[in-house]
Amino acid sequence: MDVFDILDRLVAFPSVAGKSNGAIAGWIEAYLRQHGAKVTLLPGPEGDRSNLFATIGPADVPGYILSGHMDVVPAGEPQWSSPPFALRREGERLYGRGTTDMKGFLAAALAAVSKLAGLRLTKPVHFAFSYDEEIGCRGVPHLIARLPELCAKPLGVIVGEPSGMRAVRGHKGKAAARVTIRGRSGHSSRPDLGLNAIHAMADILTAAVSEAGRLTLGPFDATFEPAYSSLQAGVITGGQSVNIIPDSCALDLEARAIPGTDPAGLLAPVKARAEALAAKGFQVEWTPVSTYPALSLPQDATLAALLGKLTGETPLAAVSYGTEAGLYQAAGLDAIICGPGDIGRAHKPDEYILADELAACQRMIEALGARCAA
Secondary structure, three states, rough: OOHHHHHHHOOOOOOOOOOHHHHHHHHHHHHHHHHHOOOEEEOOOOOOEEEEEEEEEEOOOEEEEEEEOEEEEEEEOOOOOOOOOEEEEEOOOOOOOHHHHHHHHHHHHOHHHHHHHOOOOOOOOOOOOOOOOOOOOHHHHHHHHHHHHHHOOOOEEOOOOOOOOOOOOOOOEEEEEEEEEEOOOEOOHHHHEEEEEHHHHHHHHHHHHHHHHHHOOOOHHHHHOOOOOOOEEEEEOOOOOOOOOOOEEEEEEEEEEEOOOOOHHOHHHHHHHHHHHHHHHEEEEEEEEEOOOOOOOOOOOOHHHHHHHHHOOOOOOOOOOOOOHHHHOOOOOEEEEEEOHHHOOOOOOOOEEEEHHHHHHHHHHHHHHHHHHH
16 A cells, blocks of 8 residues: 555544544554554553554664654534545645644555565664544553553654654643633522622633733743743633523633743643632632643754754754644653644645655655664
C-alpha cells in the first residue's frame, strides 16, 4: 500500500475523540505486524480506547519515537463538500477529516514502514500512536508511563503535528477547567428568595478578565505570539427563562502559559474567587478539563540539529498551538514537532493535505531510518 491508500483507510475510520478507537488501532496493529514490527496495544482506563506502541529494530537500544494521535475532532459541520470520513482527491489536495490533523503523518509513517523494515537498523524507530489528544492529551500520559518497559530511553521524539514539515522547538502549555455554580431557583419577582447563579458567575468572570489583563504585563517570551501567557473565558451557559432565577451556571476557562510558567497555576486566582462563593450559599464545583506543559527544546539540542538535517531547514522557535511534545519533554525526553500539513486547515470543513506534503514527510522518515542504520 502506498501513502494514499493508507490515508484512505485511516480517514475511513470515524475515530472521533472520546469514543472507542478499537477499529483504527486494530487496523494499524495488523498493518505493522505484517511488516515485522513488534506491536503492543495499551488499553487506557476508559476500557474502549487504546494507545499503540510499535518498534522496528532493537528495542533495547536508544532510538527515536514517531509520535501521533489517532483521534480527530468531530465533523458535523454542514459545509463539507463531500463525506468527511471518505478521502476525496482533487489534484494535489486530499480532503477528509484528519488528513492534516493528523492522519497524514500517521499515513506517511506507516508508508515508510516497508523501507524501514528492510534496513538493518542499529537504532530503533518506534511508533507511538495515542488516543484522545483532541480533548486534552488524555491518552498519551498512559503511554509515556509505559515506555520504560517497552524500550530503552529514546534519543528523541518527533511529534508529527502539522508544521509544514518545518521542525518546531517550542509551544505554550495549557490548562482548561470548568466551574459550575449551583444556586436556588424561583420566580424572578422574588429574587430575595433565590440564589442567582448567573449573577454569582459574574464575579468569577470579572476575576478571569482581570487575570487576563494582568498577564499582558508579563513575564514575556519573545519567541511566542503573543509573547505573554494568556487566559480566557471560552463558554458560558446557564438559565432557562428570563422570569426564572437561574439555579445553575457553568463557565469554561483556559490558560496558555509560556515556558517556565505552570498553566494550571494561572487559573488559581479564578478558582479561589469561585470557591469563595460557598460562603454565600452557592455550591461550587471546579473541574479540571485538560492540561499539558509547554515545550521548550534548546536551539543547540542534538534533536533540533538532526531535524534540521532531515528537513533541510532550520527549526522554528515556536508555534501558538499545543501538542503532546510538552508531555514527552516533561517525562525527560527531548521532543520536537515536525509533520505535514498546515494547522490552519485543521478543525474546519474540507480539511485537506497536499500530496507533496505526504511525500516529503515519508522521505523525512525514511531518511531518519537510513541514519539509524548507519
